[in-house]
Amino acid sequence: MAESPAENIPADEATIIRQGVTAAIKQTLEPAATQRAYPGHFTIVADGHWFGQENTWPGLDSWQMAGAYLLLGRTQLVRDYFDYVQAAQRADGNIPYAIIAADAKPDHLTTYNRGMRYPQDIFTFDPKREGYSARKWIGSFSHWIAQINPLGTLAAVSYVLLADELFTATRDRAWLEAKIESVERAARYLLSRKSENGLIGGAGFYTEMPPRHQWDGVAQCYVVHVFRKCAALHAALGRESAAGRWNEQAETLAARFREVFWNGNHFAEYVHPARGVIDLHGLSDVNWAAIAYDVATPEQADLLWPRMMAEPAFWHGGMPTQTVSKPFTYQEWEFFSSHEDVGFEIPVGQLYDVAAMGRVWFLEWQACAKRGETKRLRESVVKVCQMGLKDGGFWHERYHPLQVPRVDRTGPRGYGEYPAILVRAVYSNPALFTDVMLPR
Numbered sequence: 001m002a003e004s005p006a007e008n009i010p011a012d013e014a015t016i017i018r019q020g021v022t023a024a025i026k027q028t029l030e031p032a033a034t035q036r037a038y039p040g041h042f043t044i045v046a047d048g049h050w051f052g053q054e055n056t057w058p059g060l061d062s063w064q065m066a067g068a069y070l071l072l073g074r075t076q077l078v079r080d081y082f083d084y085v086q087a088a089q090r091a092d093g094n095i096p097y098a099i100i101a102a103d104a105k106p107d108h109l110t111t112y113n114r115g116m117r118y119p120q121d122i123f124t125f126d127p128k129r130e131g132y133s134a135r136k137w138i139g140s141f142s143h144w145i146a147q148i149n150p151l152g153t154l155a156a157v158s159y160v161l162l163a164d165e166l167f168t169a170t171r172d173r174a175w176l177e178a179k180i181e182s183v184e185r186a187a188r189y190l191l192s193r194k195s196e197n198g199l200i201g202g203a204g205f206y207t208e209m210p211p212r213h214q215w216d217g218v219a220q221c222y223v224v225h226v227f228r229k230c231a232a233l234h235a236a237l238g239r240e241s242a243a244g245r246w247n248e249q250a251e252t253l254a255a256r257f258r259e260v261f262w263n264g265n266h267f268a269e270y271v272h273p274a275r276g277v278i279d280l281h282g283l284s285d286v287n288w289a290a291i292a293y294d295v296a297t298p299e300q301a302d303l304l305w306p307r308m309m310a311e312p313a314f315w316h317g318g319m320p321t322q323t324v325s326k327p328f329t330y331q332e333w334e335f336f337s338s339h340e341d342v343g344f345e346i347p348v349g350q351l352y353d354v355a356a357m358g359r360v361w362f363l364e365w366q367a368c369a370k371r372g373e374t375k376r377l378r379e380s381v382v383k384v385c386q387m388g389l390k391d392g393g394f395w396h397e398r399y400h401p402l403q404v405p406r407v408d409r410t411g412p413r414g415y416g417e418y419p420a421i422l423v424r425a426v427y428s429n430p431a432l433f434t435d436v437m438l439p440r
Contacts, residue, residue: 029069258300
């Protein structure tokens with residue numbers, strides 16, 4: 001992965017976007033789609049050198065990449081990937097956030113895989129395709145931060161949303177008829193996580209450190225979104241009664257979210273089981289999610305939006321989008337180590353996910369599209385492309401804010417999240433990029 005000098009970055013927007021998107025596709029997404037382990041398999045780093053040559057990450061990374069592959073016309077790849085993840089679904093409807101080979105006993109069962117139920121969750125997948133054979137795999141459904149269990153809703157949410165994207169792309173009713181029961185079980189699993197306070201338990205939706213113990217605002221918004229999508233899929237099959245039930249669940253959760261999280265002119269970040277509503281870190285990604293997925297009321301969105309647009313800290317160091325606008329205000333009691341001893345040393349800091357990440361930018365540009373904020377959406381695409389082109393056409397997993405106007409890139413170079421979300425942003429909003437000759 002050779003470096004490209006920053007001075008070689010073009011000056012005009014259209015060329016920056018074209019070169020950035022081309023690099024995302026040609027240098028990350030296409031090389032990652034090796035189909036090495038099974039039909040539809042892709043690694044979440046361009047060359048597979050991090051996170052396992054044969055591993056699958058259905059929680060978020062693979063969903064984001066699968067959606068990009070759909071936009072690029074790789075429909076069969078995504079169908080095959082979906083079949084594999086479906087095979088890993090547990091009887092309770094949950095989807096694993098990680099899947100690894102179980103031909104032999106997996107490593108790290110006392111550390112990063114300590115939430116894995118070995119051998120109970122082993123499954124056999126036979127793709128019945130030339131060049132592949134039946135193999136044993138095992139999914140991880142619980143986190144190594146066992147008591148808090150962040151990412152608890154992430155994979156089931158991602159599974160339902162990918163089903164919706166696949167059906168939207170193909171309009172294949174026969175496929176949906178065959179998958180709807182599995183999709184419904186994933187949605188029912190999410191509903192089973194509703195706590196007595198009316199919120200969905202799941203800690204950090206896509207953050208582990210800090211884990212947002214225990215009711216993350218982003219998780220609430222995503223689950224509302226999923227319930228609505230589940231309703232729409234049922235409606236597409238003429239199942240109006242089921243569609244009505246899921247829409248009712250969505251609106252009940254949305255109303256409860258607004259009741260608990262709204263703080264006068266913005267939404268709070270999460271609800272702690274002992275300390276209540278937490279709103280200590282300025283504006284957070286919860287606000288992007290509430291607008292992107294129509295969980296905020298129109299009046300709340302109108303009040304909130306000018307504050308979001310006026311907050312420069314989301315693009316600290318020129319990179320969209322930071323999780324919070326005040327990243328240096330976290331308290332020690334928010335660290336997972338204040339709640340439990342996981343039994344092994346973590347090689348990164350406990351604020352590792354306080355950073356710009358593609359998953360947060362995904363929410364921002366969707367919110368911008370919802371609000372018709374096209375100038376900012378395009379500007380964010382340019383900035384993401386510029387950052388990648390400065391690094392030879394590759395992106396990292398996280399861009400941490402420094403106490404100067406710069407970011408520190410961390411995580412593997414060649415990570416697939418920003419490239420996938422860049423492709424999603426551009427190909428999902430073609431009217432904004434008519435001057436860009438995009439690759440296919």
